Amino acid sequence: MPFSSGGMVLPSALGGNGTPAFVSSCAVQFAHHSAPASANTTIRVGWKRRPRGPRAPDERAVVADRVPPLEAAIRGFADRGTEVVVNLVLGTIFDLLVEAYEFYNLHSWEVGFGIHYSKSRQNVNGMKCMQEIVCGCAGKPERENNSSMRSNCAAMLRLHRTDDGGRYVSENRASHNHEMLRTRAEKLHWPSHRHIDTYTRDLVKQLRQNNVNLGKVYTIIGSLFGRMENVPFTKRCLRTFYGKLSKEQADDDVRKTMDAFSELGSNDPEFSCVVEVDMESKIKTLLWTNGISKMQYHNFGDVITFDTTYKTNLYDMPFGLFVGVNNHFQSIIMGVLMMREETIESFKWVFTEFIRLMGGKPPKTILIDQARAMEVAIQQTMPDATHRWCKWHVLRKAKEHLGPHYTKSSDFRAALYKVVNEMLTVDEFEAAWAELLDKYKLHNNTFLIQIFEVRHKWAKPYFSRKFCAKQISTQRSESANHLSKGYIPPACPMNLFVKQYSKLQFDREAEGFQEKRTRLGGIVLRYNYPLEEHASQVYTRTMYVMFGQALYRSGRYDVEEVERGITYKVRHVEAEKREKWGRKMHVVSVHDGGARFTCECGLFEHMGMLCCHAIKQVLIHLGVRKIPSFHVLKRWTVDARDNLPLHLLHYQKDQGPPRLSSYRHTTLHLTALEFVQLGDSNVDAFDRAMDILIAGKAELTVLAPIKSGKSLVDQTQIRDSANPSQDVGSGSSHPDDMCSQMFISTECGLNSVSGEAGSSLSLSTLLPPDRKKQKGRPTTVRNKPGYEVKDARSRFCTVCREKGHKSTTCPRRGDLPKKPRKIPTCGNCGVAGHKKTSCFNPVLPFMKRPRDGPVE
Numbered sequence: 084m085p086f087s088s089g090g091m092v093l094p095s096a097l098g099g100n101g102t103p104a105f106v107s108s109c110a111v112q113f114a115h116h117s118a119p120a121s122a123n124t125t126i127r128v129g130w131k132r133r134p135r136g137p138r139a140p141d142e143r144a145v146v147a148d149r150v151p152p153l154e155a156a157i158r159g160f161a162d163r164g165t166e167v168v169v170n171l172v173l174g175t176i177f178d179l180l181v182e183a184y185e186f187y188n189l190h191s192w193e194v195g196f197g198i199h200y201s202k203s204r205q206n207v208n209g210m211k212c213m214q215e216i217v218c219g220c221a222g223k224p225e226r227e228n229n230s231s232m233r234s235n236c237a238a239m240l241r242l243h244r245t246d247d248g249g250r251y252v253s254e255n256r257a258s259h260n261h262e263m264l265r266t267r268a269e270k271l272h273w274p275s276h277r278h279i280d281t282y283t284r285d286l287v288k289q290l291r292q293n294n295v296n297l298g299k300v301y302t303i304i305g306s307l308f309g310r311m312e313n314v315p316f317t318k319r320c321l322r323t324f325y326g327k328l329s330k331e332q333a334d335d336d337v338r339k340t341m342d343a344f345s346e347l348g349s350n351d352p353e354f355s356c357v358v359e360v361d362m363e364s365k366i367k368t369l370l371w372t373n374g375i376s377k378m379q380y381h382n383f384g385d386v387i388t389f390d391t392t393y394k395t396n397l398y399d400m401p402f403g404l405f406v407g408v409n410n411h412f413q414s415i416i417m418g419v420l421m422m423r424e425e426t427i428e429s430f431k432w433v434f435t436e437f438i439r440l441m442g443g444k445p446p447k448t449i450l451i452d453q454a455r456a457m458e459v460a461i462q463q464t465m466p467d468a469t470h471r472w473c474k475w476h477v478l479r480k481a482k483e484h485l486g487p488h489y490t491k492s493s494d495f496r497a498a499l500y501k502v503v504n505e506m507l508t509v510d511e512f513e514a515a516w517a518e519l520l521d522k523y524k525l526h527n528n529t530f531l532i533q534i535f536e537v538r539h540k541w542a543k544p545y546f547s548r549k550f551c552a553k554q555i556s557t558q559r560s561e562s563a564n565h566l567s568k569g570y571i572p573p574a575c576p577m578n579l580f581v582k583q584y585s586k587l588q589f590d591r592e593a594e595g596f597q598e599k600r601t602r603l604g605g606i607v608l609r610y611n612y613p614l615e616e617h618a619s620q621v622y623t624r625t626m627y628v629m630f631g632q633a634l635y636r637s638g639r640y641d642v643e644e645v646e647r648g649i650t651y652k653v654r655h656v657e658a659e660k661r662e663k664w665g666r667k668m669h670v671v672s673v674h675d676g677g678a679r680f681t682c683e684c685g686l687f688e689h690m691g692m693l694c695c696h697a698i699k700q701v702l703i704h705l706g707v708r709k710i711p712s713f714h715v716l717k718r719w720t721v722d723a724r725d726n727l728p729l730h731l732l733h734y735q736k737d738q739g740p741p742r743l744s745s746y747r748h749t750t751l752h753l754t755a756l757e758f759v760q761l762g763d764s765n766v767d768a769f770d771r772a773m774d775i776l777i778a779g780k781a782e783l784t785v786l787a788p789i790k791s792g793k794s795l796v797d798q799t800q801i802r803d804s805a806n807p808s809q810d811v812g813s814g815s816s817h818p819d820d821m822c823s824q825m826f827i828s829t830e831c832g833l834n835s836v837s838g839e840a841g842s843s844l845s846l847s848t849l850l851p852p853d854r855k856k857q858k859g860r861p862t863t864v865r866n867k868p869g870y871e872v873k874d875a876r877s878r879f880c881t882v883c884r885e886k887g888h889k890s891t892t893c894p895r896r897g898d899l900p901k902k903p904r905k906i907p908t909c910g911n912c913g914v915a916g917h918k919k920t921s922c923f924n925p926v927l928p929f930m931k932r933p934r935d936g937p938v939e
């Protein structure tokens with residue numbers, strides 16, 4: 084029986100022999116494959132493809148004299164006499180689907196409900212020809228007893244496509260089966276009414292990248308909108324947007340990081356970066372520096388501090404800084420790194436590559452914490468450098484171990500810091516330490532015993548002949564790490580971390596102020612000595628103040644000549660009032676006819692400035708008018724940066740790099756602000772300003788796609804395609820190529836770019852480290868090494884106040900009677916050794932309890 088419709092046979096559904104078309108087609112296909120067809124047989128294979136026309140435009144052409152529906156609704160409100168300003172009328176035509184959605188959204192805000200897109204249908208050309216926009220309460224909840232807002236509301240707006248690509252209202256259901264929201268605070272919680280515009284999103288991105296918390300961002304936006312009540316979205320919506328930003332920043336992290344390096348390199352020709360990868364091409368270590376840091380290291384890289392105790396990134400990688408001091412005694416950053424492992428091999432790689440980036444010049448002294456792996460790596464990579472422990476790390480647990488002795492009001496704390504901080508000799512330090520233990524009866528304190536045994540690694544007297552630039556702690560590195568948390572949000576990806584690197588140059592503004600203060604500020608002489616005037620001319624203002632303090636202390640000493648022109652004794656005038664362990668006299672030796680002086684205290688060798696003993700002998704006894712040139716250390720002088728190499732000369736006198744891409748942005752921004760201020764004067768100025776902006780935007784839209792440069796990844800792909808045999812990181816490419824400053828190292832060998840199988844390793848194959856997802860919110864607290872972790876709280880006996888036992892087992896309670904432990908017995912028969920549940924004796928009537936039930 085052929086297919087029919089309404090009792091009539093459809094001819095189009097029949098084949099040539101009266102069979103259904105699809106049956107005939109299948110039979111022909113089978114016959115075609117099974118037996119050869121005759122010459123007169125017409126073979127039909129499959130269905131015919133439905134004809135499709137050209138794709139029509141998705142929007143209606145804009146006509147200048149056409150009145151938009153929103154403008155027509157506002158103009159006709161007075162004559163219409165309805166309560167709703169944005170009124171929906173059947174047949175209203177919109178140019179765009181988005182325009183119709185925004186119109187209905189304004190209507191829903193005015194009435195008191197929310198909307199969202201629903202069903203849609205496409206035509207044969209793949210164009211959306213029907214779209215429904217429904218109420219936010221449409222649909223049925225999945226379960227009956229729940230808190231869902233869905234109430235199967237039938238309110239909706241149906242839009243159909245016009246022939247010219249527009250949208251017209253074909254159906255409008257205005258009745259709702261739920262209450263309408265009245266207040267603005269209630270309406271904002273509809274998803275359709277908490278949209279964040281593009282410019283507000285850009286502002287939030289900038290604030291988020293600078294680690295401004297959510298509450299402050301919402302307050303800033305409220306001030307921009309006039310009042311907090313005028314903000315068109317809720318704080319909850321902003322928190323959701325924060326999450327999307329974090330996910331967006333973390334996606335494709337390696338490529339974004341390489342692009343950030345490329346941008347830094349395009350602005351600074353001396354920028355350098357080294358990447359260490361493992362066998363799986365995952366990043367193990369990132370180390371980078373710039374031209375300013377190289378210049379600072381060339382002048383002030385004799386003493387550096389290094390610390391890796393912060394993990395404020397997405398991959399929980401320790402973040403480290405190489406920090407030193409300039410001629411104004413300010414902290415300067417010389418290098419930044421992120422490392423995945425804190426092992427001996429990792430630190431050896433870091434120190435080796437850092438020295439290579441700095442021109443092969445190792446530091447004279449490096450201050451670290453008590454990490455053993457770091458100490459071994461320094462001994463192997465910088466054998467001639469002096470490494471010492473940070474005093475702060477050594478003494479930070481003093482309060483825990485010394486208890487009431489180590490308080491702000493105690494005399495012990497002041498005495499301890501006097502012994503630790505003063506520039507003493509080894510004999511003075513050991514005598515002062517012994518007197519300190521005797522005075523406060525702390526001979527058996529394990530903490531003091533342990534730190535005294537390793538005194539040669541942290542105590543100042545044992546480094547009196549080693550130049551340390553007056554640094555005794557890594558707190559400069561930790562302070563820089565702490566300040567970086569103001570720029571870098573918790574759990575940030577690598578690319579954001581790199582972008583915020585330039586902001587870690589936090590002392591640049593303070594350094595400029597000190598330069599201006601040194602060169603133009605007046606000098607106040609305390610004693611009007613020629614030696615003091617000469618010091619004010621050669622030293623920076625900060626170092627001149629330190630010299631003045633030494634000059635002031637020299638007034639408490641007298642000079643005694645031992646051997647004319649060779650040896651002198653400097654004696655304190657109040658020797659009887661000084662501590663017993665303190666030296667009353669220091670020997671100062673003169674060399675080369677007064678061109679060089681040495682003192683027993685060793686302050687010059689430690690800091691690079693004459694001590695008060697030598698100043699007294701030079702100033703009073705010999706009458707020298709100028710500081711000997713041997714004792715004027717160039718790193719503390721005004722002209723400390725006048726000896727730069729050729730490739731760093733463009734940084735001389737605080738000049739910036741020759742090419743700054745931010746110049747265009749800054750000029751446009753300042754000009755635009757002035758333009759906005761002028762255009763906001765009156766209505767005519769506003770109209771004219773808008774005409775200029777619209778015309779200028781149309782011209783710039785054509786020019787903007789042509790960029791002025793390529794990213795590092797794009798350059799790498801172009802070079803790899805042009806010369807596949809050349810390895811990335813070999814440093815043999817053209818100097819103008821940014822890849823020449825990018826070095827990749829694998830576990831097979833330093834500065835190697837070959838993988839396990841000898842395949843080429845390029846930037847496109849780099850993978851991010853594995854994420855170590857932890858519970859809770861990412862922390863910004865300093866990461867504590869094992870030797871700093873707080874011990875478990877000690878428990879003391881309440882009877883004898885000693886450790887190791889409780890009051891119930893205290894040996895001093897031997898006179899108290901001890902109750903013997905009661906032997907458990909059966910509840911049925913009273914015999915020990917079993918329980919009632921396993922008793923074999925029957926339950927007797929007189930032993931029956933009410934809950935046991937009747938006795939059978």
